[in-house]
Amino acid sequence: MKFANFICREAIRAHLDAADKEGAIREMVQSLLDAGRIAGDECEAIVKAILKREELGSTGIGRGVAVPHAKHPSVEELVGTVAVSGRGVDFASLDGETVHLFFLLVSPPDRPGDHLRALENISRQLRDDTFCRFLKQAKNREDIEQLLDEADNNQFGS
Amino acid sequence: MNPPKATRTVRLSNPEGLHLRAATLIAELVRHYQSKVSLHKGSRRAEATDVLQIATLGAAQGEEVVLEASGDDAEAVLDALVALFRDRFGNEDDANP
Numbered sequence: 001m002k003f004a005n006f007i008c009r010e011a012i013r014a015h016l017d018a019a020d021k022e023g024a025i026r027e028m029v030q031s032l033l034d035a036g037r038i039a040g041d042e043c044e045a046i047v048k049a050i051l052k053r054e055e056l057g058s059t060g061i062g063r064g065v066a067v068p069h070a071k072h073p074s075v076e077e078l079v080g081t082v083a084v085s086g087r088g089v090d091f092a093s094l095d096g097e098t099v100h101l102f103f104l105l106v107s108p109p110d111r112p113g114d115h116l117r118a119l120e121n122i123s124r125q126l127r128d129d130t131f132c133r134f135l136k137q138a139k140n141r142e143d144i145e146q147l148l149d150e151a152d153n154n155q156f157g158s
Numbered sequence: 159m160n161p162p163k164a165t166r167t168v169r170l171s172n173p174e175g176l177h178l179r180a181a182t183l184i185a186e187l188v189r190h191y192q193s194k195v196s197l198h199k200g201s202r203r204a205e206a207t208d209v210l211q212i213a214t215l216g217a218a219q220g221e222e223v224v225l226e227a228s229g230d231d232a233e234a235v236l237d238a239l240v241a242l243f244r245d246r247f248g249n250e251d252d253a254n255p
Contacts, residue, residue, distance in 0.1 A: 057182050061209040067178060094182065094209065113218060116175045120216030127210050 001117035003125075003148040006105070010035035011081035012141045016089070016102070024089045025050050025068055028081050028104040035081075038106065042074040046106055060093025064136070065126050067119065069105035078114045080105040082148070084138055100136050101126070131156035161193075164232035166225045166239070172246040173219050180247040181212035187238055193229025195239070206239075 011031035018024040029047050032038045038046060049070035053059070060066040066089075081104050088098030103122045107115040125131050131151060138144045150156065170176060188195045188206040195206035197215060199222070204211035206225075217223050223243075227236050242248065 057179055059178060061178065061182065061213075063210070065210075069178075094185070112174045112177075116177060116216055116218055119178060119213050123210045123213035127214065 001114065001121050002152040003121065004152055006078045006080045006114075006118050007148060008032060008035050008037045008079055008081055009141070009145055011037060012144050013081070013083040014138050014140050014144055016083045016085040018085075019087070019089060021054065021089060021091050022047075022051060024083070024085065024091075024099075024102065025054075025104070028068070028083050028102060029106075031081055031083070032079060032104075032106070037075075037079045039074055042072065046070065046072050046074070050104070050106075054092075058092040058094065060091035060097075060099050062093060062095040062097065063126065063132065064088070064097055064100040065103075065132070066091045066093065066099040066101070067103045067105065067122060069107070069115070071109040071115075072106050073109055075106050075108055078105065078107040078111065078118055080118065082135075082144055084136060084144065101132065125151045125156055128156040161229050162232045164227045164236045166236045167222055168225060168240055168243040169222050170217055170219050170243070175219050175221070176212060176215055176217035176223065177247075178209070178213055181209045183242060183247050184212055184239065185209050187242060188235060191227075191229070191231045191235035191238075193227040193232045193235045195225065195227045195235055198224040198226065 018027045033043050050068050053070050059068050083102040091099040197204045199215045199217045
């Protein structure tokens with residue numbers, strides 16, 4: 001599954017303001033709300049679902065990357081966004097490092113395959129150091145969109 | 159002398175497949191052993207200590223994953239891993255991949 005299939009471009013954030021885990025998640029969910037991809041009255045429930053998932057174990061999987069996610073019945077298809085934090089966020093990551101790159105996913109409960117394929121794509125691209133470096137250096141949303149397009153065209157990853 | 163080697167084949171029974179939390183549990187488990195462990199799905203290979211590599215396998219429900227270990231505790235680590243797969247990654251609640 002390509003980024004274009006699930007990343008909402010309008011919700012991409014090149015400069016995350018939040019300094020903590022909950023704040024970062026709220027900011028990204030708010031971006032999806034502002035982009036019209038989730039319903040306003042479901043915003044809080046989605047944030048809570050993502051935080052609940054984090055309680056089971058951080059989705060900060062090392063290398064400065066986190067993939068916060070949750071299932072939620074209010075979405076009809078997998079929707080995600082990308083955010084970059086210049087200063088980094090303490091996400092209780094497996095390797096103890098702060099997180100600079102975020103891929104947030106919200107998926108319908110009955111579509112586990114889509115979630116897995118999105119995760120597979122994100123993981124494959126993030127294994128490429130060049131992709132990660134360029135993403136961290138992105139100055140604006142357009143930079144990130146271009147990187148995601150290049151990744152979709154197999155210019156990164158193994 | 160070459161270190162002992164072991165191999166097992168497991169089939170993913172949980173609907174979520176080899177999701178991120180499962181990958182994390184695998185990476186955490188193998189760190190308690192000294193053997194070198196890898197997971198294979200078809201031609202794809204992942205180091206068991208690397209969550210990103212495991213997630214890149216994209217192993218879904220019903221698919222087979224081959225586990226390989228090399229080291230003095232190769233059998234023990236694979237026994238523990240097989241138990242983790244059978245236990246559907248320690249969580250009866252598949253709502254939180």
